[in-house]
Amino acid sequence: MKPVHIPVERYLSDEFAAREQAQMWPKVWQLACSVDHVAEPGDWYEHVVGNLSVLVVRGDDGELRAFQNVCRHRGSSICTGSGGGLAELRCPYHGWTWDLDGRLREVPSRRVFGVDNESYGLFPARVDTWGPLVFVDLALDGPSLAEFLAPVPDDCAWAHLDEFRCTAQATVKARCNWKTLIEGFSETYHVQGIHREMLTMADDVRGPQEIWGWHGKLQQSYGLASPRVRDVSDAQVWAGFIEVMGTRIGIPTETSPADAPAPAVPQGATMRSVIADRLRNHASTVGHDYSALDDGQVLDMSQYNLFPNVSVLVFSDMVAAVRARPGSNTGTAYMDIFNCERIPQRDAANPATARTRPLDVELPPGAESYLGLVLSQDVGNFERAQRGLHQPGLEYLSVSPTEECRVVNLHRNLERVLGITPSELTGLDQFVAAFPNVSG
Ligand code: FES
Numbered sequence: 001m002k003p004v005h006i007p008v009e010r011y012l013s014d015e016f017a018a019r020e021q022a023q024m025w026p027k028v029w030q031l032a033c034s035v036d037h038v039a040e041p042g043d044w045y046e047h048v049v050g051n052l053s054v055l056v057v058r059g060d061d062g063e064l065r066a067f068q069n070v071c072r073h074r075g076s077s078i079c080t081g082s083g084g085g086l087a088e089l090r091c092p093y094h095g096w097t098w099d100l101d102g103r104l105r106e107v108p109s110r111r112v113f114g115v116d117n118e119s120y121g122l123f124p125a126r127v128d129t130w131g132p133l134v135f136v137d138l139a140l141d142g143p144s145l146a147e148f149l150a151p152v153p154d155d156c157a158w159a160h161l162d163e164f165r166c167t168a169q170a171t172v173k174a175r176c177n178w179k180t181l182i183e184g185f186s187e188t189y190h191v192q193g194i195h196r197e198m199l200t201m202a203d204d205v206r207g208p209q210e211i212w213g214w215h216g217k218l219q220q221s222y223g224l225a226s227p228r229v230r231d232v233s234d235a236q237v238w239a240g241f242i243e244v245m246g247t248r249i250g251i252p253t254e255t256s257p258a259d260a261p262a263p264a265v266p267q268g269a270t271m272r273s274v275i276a277d278r279l280r281n282h283a284s285t286v287g288h289d290y291s292a293l294d295d296g297q298v299l300d301m302s303q304y305n306l307f308p309n310v311s312v313l314v315f316s317d318m319v320a321a322v323r324a325r326p327g328s329n330t331g332t333a334y335m336d337i338f339n340c341e342r343i344p345q346r347d348a349a350n351p352a353t354a355r356t357r358p359l360d361v362e363l364p365p366g367a368e369s370y371l372g373l374v375l376s377q378d379v380g381n382f383e384r385a386q387r388g389l390h391q392p393g394l395e396y397l398s399v400s401p402t403e404e405c406r407v408v409n410l411h412r413n414l415e416r417v418l419g420i421t422p423s424e425l426t427g428l429d430q431f432v433a434a435f436p437n438v439s440g
Helices: 014-027 145-149 178-183 196-202 234-250 271-285 294-301 373-390 405-418 430-432
Strands: 004-007 030-034 043-048 052-058 063-067 104-106 124-130 133-137 164-172 209-212 215-222 300-308 310-314 317-326 335-340 359-363 395-400
Touching: 004 405, 004 430, 014 052, 014 317, 014 405, 030 052, 030 164, 030 335, 043 209, 043 317, 052 133, 104 196, 124 145, 164 373, 178 335, 178 373, 178 405, 196 234, 196 373, 209 405, 215 271, 215 294, 215 405, 234 271, 271 294, 300 405, 317 395, 335 373, 405 430
Parallel strands: 164 359
Antiparallel strands: 004 395, 030 133, 043 052, 052 063, 063 124, 124 133, 164 335, 209 215, 215 300, 300 310, 310 317, 317 335
8 A cells, every 4th residue: 555645735835725715615515604603584694715705694584595795886895703683784885785685775876876676686605504504605506515415414314413503613723724724633543643542432543434525434433442552441441531521421521530430331231331321321311312322323423524624523412513714824724613512302392492692702822722632632733734844855745545535535626626637646546446435
């Protein structure tokens, strides 16, 4: 087996970033916000990616719509940020105004322009949802969101993503290229490097991976030790689980092992099955019934890498979407984390249960610890990973076609949308041979 070589200039070159800006971002489905950000008539959310801005708006009629954020007069942006209570979309520059469905309503001194309402609507974008996530596409043609995401939604249908609601969104400015950022959420080879606390409680080696055309998946198991470490006791597995994700079973992660001693493992059971039962019991106290889910569904993570810039982590009890957006230059990016929780069945069945606006925060530098142990370690790695790319001895990255297949797939698909032929990636034949559904 030989590595796939990825040209390093893809992370550094202004010209490559300009191609992404012109040829990719306006033409792909991309995660914009959560349904909870735009749940009520008059709610809006501005999705910014590079120099593109898309407004997601809930209309008076309850319909979700998206528009290019540009005034038809002289091109000003119309809205920034997000919020609620809009009755109209009014350009702050000279006051041209549209209904929430994008139809022109009002033009100050209209008689000196001669514009009619029908011809000067806002430019629409496509919008659709998957579970609690809202996606937009500036291109009005091409596959539907369902066609684009397939087969990912079917693959995790057991998790019922419609039952999840976004409770918080955190944004972190990162000193790396957006691809460097999302690639950190596209392989688990780095667990033994920067997340060593996970080695006693996660299998970072044997998790199966899949590639389906645009997207990829990893299935990672918890509640057991990595094959990289030996002679790990049940107590160590338990302590590792508490440290990394104890809140899933109702134990704060900062709890000392003395205050949360490992439970006994009954005859015929394993520490993994004991932890899975603990999670089922904890979930039942907050209104969730996971009795029909097997231990793998209860405990493990399905990580879906959606082209181009999103990693969706699906667990039985939580969903998190990590998104990378380009910053003001090739060495900066934004990491956005959408945290979603399953609402209890009794609330899901009650239409009167209102959605609440997620808590949106932009974390200042140095505040990454609020993201928890593992994510803060990921953030701490971004700048180091990017700085090395500038060294003149490095012309290409050497990436495993199997272990790091989801990184390879990002670049393979970048080449598809940017029209890079012939491929600049060496060794793709081994990647293609390893994943039979690669062209799906
Ligand atoms: Fe919007 Fe003039 S640019 S009203």
